[in-house]
Amino acid sequence: MDLTIAKLRAQEILDSRGVPTVEVEMTLGCGVAASAQVPSGASTGRHEAVELRDGGARYAGKGTLRACANVEGEIARAVAGMDAAEQAVLDARLIELDGTANKGRLGGNAILGVSCAAARAVAAAAGEPLWKRLARLGGRPRLPVPMVNILSGGLHAGRQMEVQDFLAVAHGFPSYAEALRAIADIHRAAKALLDERGCVLTGVADEGGWGPILKSNEEALEVLSLAIERAGYRPLEQVSIALDIAASHFYADGVYELKSEGRRMSAGELIALYERWVERYPVRSIEDGLEQDDWEGWKELTARLGRKVQLVGDDFFTTNPARVGRGIAEGAGNSVLVKMNQIGTLTETFRVLEMARAAGWTAVVSARSGETEDSFLADLASASGAGQIKVGSVTRSERLAKYNRLLWLERAGELAWRPAERYP
Ligand code: PGA
């Protein structure tokens, strides 16, 4: 079978916020073609791969025509005739061709689209599911536990509360399908509780979670804890709470400004607040608890909470092997959020997942707030055996494309589900 790259096409498409992104279609020498769509974040980290945007007036500067032109022009010429099954070689070629540290010349969006389209095209040519193809790039396949957004704040919900995501992790269930059902029950119970409190809902936020106007971050924690119990589930045993604080987005000059609580806090005070939340509520995972370049603060956070709580670096690590390596060496964090477009190729994504596993860290494969209907992430999370997946809420089809795909992967019966009563 001829798996050489014969043709690349790129299309400017819209993401779940109505903002342009990139879809890449790869055709192989054997005639098989497949495509992949690239997501896009809003609360982005400083050290992420750069999305190439057109600038100018069109789409308020957010057009992706230049990125698409790079795929069809310079990249297509450089990779023509390469073996699409040699993912590491292809990705290395893309990195070298771009020539910058942050993929800013050709665009992380252009490069990731090509990297993912190659994996899908090879899977299609072999007639195998994407996860099986991806499993060959590394990993120990198993179904991931869903970490699901129920309430939203921060940049995704008009900054009503500072904490960006209040999530439910359904870990103590006999199957993925049962875990997903529990999440849907909790999502419904949360709505009923908010209604009873007379909450004016601002509708759904960017990732499909409820975006209520509440008095404080702590009130949201209370609502989510009550929702778990109202839905009939045992906190900590079956369902735990995860928080994505996204702290970099309310930080400036050494101070964390929690406007909703009328407080300005230091890193130490914020850690003390988390300690209180972990005492009072079933919180077992905290993402981006501190600012993205506060290495000393992260070490302190890890020393104080790391034995009990999963401390996930998102903006902090930006899926970057060098940053994750430093975190492991210095004891800053104990878990990594893995977003393909933060780093820009599949090979680098798998490297980060392997580093986490080797260090005994956990990993959470994550979508972006700007998503597409592509379900690639479900296969990536399963193939890598990362153990956890975070895709936003259980509403809106760009989210459900992934959660629903996992239902089919479970039903196919080849992937194990390893429920853990204790989390993480
Ligand atoms: P983003 O948010 O995709 O807007 O960066 C997701 C997250 O912070 O986990």
Ligand code: ZN
């Ligand atoms: Zn995050």
